[in-house]
Amino acid sequence: MIHIEQLRLKFPGAEKRLFTDVSLSIKKGEKVLLLGPSGCGKSTLLQVMAGIIPRSIDVPMKAKALHIPKQVGYVFQDPDAQFCMPYVDEEMAFVLENLGVPRAEMKEKIERVLQRVRLRLPHVHVPIQTLSGGMKQRLAIASVLALDPDVLFLDEPTALLDEEGTKAVWETLKEVADDRTVVIVEHKIDHILDFVERIILFNEHGEIIADGSTNEIFSTYRSFITEQGIWHPDVWKAYEKPKTAQQPYEEGDVLLHVQSLRGFRQKEEKIAVDELTIYAGEWIAITGENGAGKSTLLQSFMKLIRTEGDMYWRGELVKNDGVLYDNIAFVFQNPEFQFVTNRVDDELAYCLRLEKRSEYEIEEEVERLLRRFHLSAQRHLHPYQLSMGQKRRLSVAASVTERHRILLLDEPTFGQDAKNTFALLEWLEAYRQQGKTIVMVTHDEHIVSEFATRRWGIENGKLVADEIIAPRMLVRGGMR
Amino acid sequence: MRWGIEHKETWLHQTNPTAKLLLFLPMFVVIVFVHNPNVLINWTIGFIALFMLFSGYRMKHVLLFFVPFLFIFISTSSSMILFGKGETTWFRWGLIHITEESFYRGVHLGFRTLLFAIFGLMFALTTKPVLLFYSLMQQAKLKPKYAYSFLAAIRLLPIMLEEFQTVHQALKVRRAAKANGFRGKLELVKRYAIPLLSQSIRRAQRIAVAMEAKAFTNERPRTFYYEVTLGKYDVYLLVVICTIVALGYYVADMFPYVAIKDVR
Numbered sequence: 001m002i003h004i005e006q007l008r009l010k011f012p013g014a015e016k017r018l019f020t021d022v023s024l025s026i027k028k029g030e031k032v033l034l035l036g037p038s039g040c041g042k043s044t045l046l047q048v049m050a051g052i053i054p055r056s057i058d059v060p061m062k063a064k065a066l067h068i069p070k071q072v073g074y075v076f077q078d079p080d081a082q083f084c085m086p087y088v089d090e091e092m093a094f095v096l097e098n099l100g101v102p103r104a105e106m107k108e109k110i111e112r113v114l115q116r117v118r119l120r121l122p123h124v125h126v127p128i129q130t131l132s133g134g135m136k137q138r139l140a141i142a143s144v145l146a147l148d149p150d151v152l153f154l155d156e157p158t159a160l161l162d163e164e165g166t167k168a169v170w171e172t173l174k175e176v177a178d179d180r181t182v183v184i185v186e187h188k189i190d191h192i193l194d195f196v197e198r199i200i201l202f203n204e205h206g207e208i209i210a211d212g213s214t215n216e217i218f219s220t221y222r223s224f225i226t227e228q229g230i231w232h233p234d235v236w237k238a239y240e241k242p243k244t245a246q247q248p249y250e251e252g253d254v255l256l257h258v259q260s261l262r263g264f265r266q267k268e269e270k271i272a273v274d275e276l277t278i279y280a281g282e283w284i285a286i287t288g289e290n291g292a293g294k295s296t297l298l299q300s301f302m303k304l305i306r307t308e309g310d311m312y313w314r315g316e317l318v319k320n321d322g323v324l325y326d327n328i329a330f331v332f333q334n335p336e337f338q339f340v341t342n343r344v345d346d347e348l349a350y351c352l353r354l355e356k357r358s359e360y361e362i363e364e365e366v367e368r369l370l371r372r373f374h375l376s377a378q379r380h381l382h383p384y385q386l387s388m389g390q391k392r393r394l395s396v397a398a399s400v401t402e403r404h405r406i407l408l409l410d411e412p413t414f415g416q417d418a419k420n421t422f423a424l425l426e427w428l429e430a431y432r433q434q435g436k437t438i439v440m441v442t443h444d445e446h447i448v449s450e451f452a453t454r455r456w457g458i459e460n461g462k463l464v465a466d467e468i469i470a471p472r473m474l475v476r477g478g479m480r
Numbered sequence: 481m482r483w484g485i486e487h488k489e490t491w492l493h494q495t496n497p498t499a500k501l502l503l504f505l506p507m508f509v510v511i512v513f514v515h516n517p518n519v520l521i522n523w524t525i526g527f528i529a530l531f532m533l534f535s536g537y538r539m540k541h542v543l544l545f546f547v548p549f550l551f552i553f554i555s556t557s558s559s560m561i562l563f564g565k566g567e568t569t570w571f572r573w574g575l576i577h578i579t580e581e582s583f584y585r586g587v588h589l590g591f592r593t594l595l596f597a598i599f600g601l602m603f604a605l606t607t608k609p610v611l612l613f614y615s616l617m618q619q620a621k622l623k624p625k626y627a628y629s630f631l632a633a634i635r636l637l638p639i640m641l642e643e644f645q646t647v648h649q650a651l652k653v654r655r656a657a658k659a660n661g662f663r664g665k666l667e668l669v670k671r672y673a674i675p676l677l678s679q680s681i682r683r684a685q686r687i688a689v690a691m692e693a694k695a696f697t698n699e700r701p702r703t704f705y706y707e708v709t710l711g712k713y714d715v716y717l718l719v720v721i722c723t724i725v726a727l728g729y730y731v732a733d734m735f736p737y738v739a740i741k742d743v744r
Contacts, residue, residue, distance in 0.1 A: 056692040074693040080639060081686035084632035090610060093705030094628070098695040100703050129638060147695060304649045330653040337643070337675050338650040354655055384678060399654065 001151060001181050002026040002049050005065035009044065009053075012060065018044060019206050028150075031182045031195060033214070036202030037228040038387065038417060042185040043155050049183060050074050050153045069151045069181075073144030077156040079136035088114075088131075088139060089124035095146045109146065117142040117172050132290060134165025138172050151181040158188060159415055162290060162443045166191060187417055188231040193218070201225075229419030236446045239422060242429050245451050246470035252279035254314065255405055255437060256301065256328070261309035263293075263300035270305075271296045273463045276456075278406060283428075283438045285448045288458035294441040295333075297458060298408045301439075302330055329404040333411050335395035339383040344375055347383055347398045355401070373397045373427070389420035396424070400431070407431065409440040413447065425451055488536035491713045492602070497612040498619040499714040503721055504599050510725075511595050515742045517584055518732035520591040526724035527598045535605055545605075549597035557590030581743070588743045609634050615708040624702055632687050636680055647675050 003025040010017040018041045026032055026049075034042040047053040050072045054061060076082045085091040092110040101109065110124055117138045128136065137157055144152065154173065158166040170191040173182075177195075186192060199217040201210040201224070209224075210217055218225070218232075226238055256278040263271040271293040278284065286294045300307045303321050311318040313327060332338055341347045348369045352362045370376040373393040378386060383394055392412065400407060407428070413421040428438050429451065442448065448455055448469070457465030514520055532542055564586060566579025613631055616622040651657035651671060659668040 050693070052689060052693055056689045072693075074690075076686065076690055076693075078683070078686060081683045082690035084628055084635065084687055084691050086610065086631075086635055090705065094691075094696070095694050097702050097705060098697070098700070100700045103703055103705065103707060106703075106705055128635075143694060299649065302649075302653060304652065325653060325655060330650075332646065332650050334646070336679070337647045338654065339675070340651065340654060340656045340671050350656070351654065 001028045001030075001069055002183075003065060003067040004049070004063055007045075007048065007061065007063040007066070009041075009048070009059060009061040017206075022206065022208060024200060024208065024211070026181060026183060028181055029179050030198055031177065031184075032198045032200060033184045033186065033189065033192065033196040034200050034202065035186075035189070035217075035225065035228075035230060037204045037230075038187075038389075040202045040204050041206040042202060046074075046153050046155055046183060046185050050151075069149075071148060071150045072153060073147050073149035073151070074153045075137065075140050075144055075155065075157045077159050079133045079140070079160060082140050083128050083136075086127060086129070087124075088119075088121065088126045088128055091128060091139065092124075092143055092146060095143045099147070113142045113146050114139075116145060116176055118168075118175075132165060133161045134168045137161065137165065137169045141169070141172060141176065145176055149180065151183065152177065154182065154184045154186070156186055158186070158191075164289070170195070187229075190231065190233050193233070204228075226418070229417035229421075231418050235418050236450070239450075241450050242426055244433055245429050246283075246453055248281060248453070248471065252281045254278075255280055257312040257315075258301070259310045259312075261300055261307060261311065263296050264306040264308075265296065269461065271300055271458070271461045273297070276463070276466075278437055278439065280405065280435050280437055281432060283432055283451055283453045284440070284456060285452035285454070286439065286441045286456045286458060287443070287445075287448060292458045293461040294458050295410050296461075297456075298330070298410055298439070298441060301408060302328060304330075326403060328406040328408060329399045329401075331396050331399050331407065331409045331412055333414060335391040336384065338395050338399065342382050343379070344381055344383060344386070344394060345370065345379040347394060350398065351401050355403075369397045374423075389416060389423075392416060392420065392424065393427075396427070404436070406437045406439060409438070411441050411443065413442065413444060485537065485541055487538070487541075487605075490534045490536040490606070491716060492534045492606040493536060493608075494711070495606075495713045495717050496619065496708060496710050497607050497615040498708075499710060500603060500607065500717065501612075503717060504603055507599055507721070508596065511592055515588070515744055516732055517588040517591065517738060517740060517743055518736045519728050520588060520595065521737060522728035522731050523724060524591050524594055524598070526728060527595065527602070530720060530724070531598055531602050535602060537605060545601055546597070549594060549601075552597070553590040553594050556593050557586040560586035560589050562586075584738060584740050585743045611706060611708055614704060614706045617702075618704060618708050619710070624696075625698070628691065628696065632684070632691070636683060636687075639683070640676060640680055643676055643679060644672070647672055 005023045006021040007019050007023070008017060008021065009019045022045070034045065036042055044053065044059075047057065048061065048066075049068055051068050052074065053059050083091050085094050089110055092113065093106055096106050096109060107124075114121070114124065119135060119138050119142060128139065131139065140157070152173075157173070158169050161169065166188065174195050182196075184192065184196060193214060196214055199210075199212065199214050200208055201217055201221055203209050210221055222234075225232060226235060254277055256276075258273065258276050261271075261273050261276070262269055286297060288294050296305065299305045301311075302324055303311075311324075313323050318324060339347055341350055345366050348366045349362050352365055357365075370379055373396070375390060375394060375397070378390060383391065386394060396409075396412070409428075412424060416424070425447065428440075432438055440447075453468070453470040455465065455467050455469055456463055457467075511520070511523075532539065535542065537545075561578060561583050562576050564577075564579065564582025566577075566581030566583075566585075568580035569577065570580060570583065571578040610631060613622070613627040617624055617627045648657060656671060657668075659665055
């Protein structure tokens, strides 16, 4: 089905070749997983196999032999970047038009394919924007199925989805795969180990270091796979968390107290909590379904949206939003949106300069942060040139300064590999040990059970659970 | 284009977008060459009536749409009225010099902009972008490559709007959403524009690749999901426009509101 011999490929401007003489072949009907560290070139190889390189993306490449299938389907990572039409039926029709399917047959074909991926909608003319990430990816699968491909290429189709969406997408894919050849690149492999029968393992130099059955590869190379930061079912079992995790730091002061806080989005009330108190040294995990109001709650704490109700900072009524910005730091889901300068070190110095500290002091603090967050080698780069993990580290490092007492994070481990996730969690734990408080939105149950000291459950814009996970520190004086 | 505001589908919505475009565009040129304010006033009345009766939008929304254009009406006409040249002086105070000629010229300019606004709004509010491009592909033989590029770009706009809000919040938290002085303001524009543009460019490129991966090439003849044809409603529109234009001239000739026939 696919046969590549001695592939050489180099991105223009890159120092090194991405592939040097890579050869592989995939038989008809095989379900293959390409596994390896980020940046090793798996996605590029997938695009070569699908013919996207060099047809759509022009990259110089050479191969002794290159047999690739004619009818291919490719599912991409980003649910917001693979549709060109506003409505579900129009997007499906776009594919059918490309194939020259007569108009009269379209309606029926669209409905049949949508049914196959179990996308149940009130009717087919639904705006794509109103679908969840998981539904969008299933629509992508549907439009790919309309092409009737011999080979399905899946390029991290669940990387940007939550747990629920991930599960639904893989269930769908398993159902529709049949006897088709499937080639997958994926970092979260919990759901697919029973589906793929062969794993091709890459190292960071783009070389194939192992190729064999799933069981064989997994038992022989388990530690290598773990080292590369790939999410597999045993990652958390093998992980040793810091000893301080979930241990109280000291008697916690009351930091933030809110009373009948309500947050609005366009006049509509999206979150309402009667009373909440955040103490120093806590690690609070906010959990709940998509759209329940978790991020909205964080935004309400910072008054980034219209809010009603009273907030008290260390017992004093908050009258000026500046008090909140001075004491609470906020890390957004997409790190890129937070960068304000053109260099990594300037980014770290930005907040310090606002505080009008001396240049000498700033210099020293920046050096310390660069070392602490392993960014020293990248200090001259533009923030956008960093890798996913580095960007996340920079966004945390740049948002937090000495004066901040609470750190709010909106799904900071989202889309990160296991290695980066653990590094971040360990830094957050060390930060908590300085008497700071972590409040984070997360979908990862492991983070809740291994690191959090308290959990808030949000459902339909209401706080439905407030449970202590780790023994709470003694609280002086109780509530305000 | 669609604004997500509830409305009824009237016969104006059923007209062929390309035909509508071809009927409206010449009007923009014609309006520029009309110098009799009486005609323009009549046309404004006629086309506003058409718009209010058949756009399918509620009256309060229609009136809201016109608020900014009323403002433009006042500003364009007033500057001409207050500072224009003329011989019959009505009022003079310092720089301000109102003459009969400049007054009528100003009012005339105001109606011209108002008419432009009516045609623009009428087109935008009664045309779905998707159908416009399908029609352009089918009637005007626009290349699918361009049509679908535009449609994909339209899809990016609401996503960009959402991202703008996020960037604004993120900058606010870092106290970087405000700046003083000209250089500061310039810096601020960059701070907003760079993340938004970089996201959009990346997304646009990905969408392009995804479109080609879905067999979007020029190799095969295309079929169309929506068949957009010419119909009786296009004839209605032609007749209505001709009637208003002709009636406007006739009434202006028989019952003029002002004595001036040429504002030049």
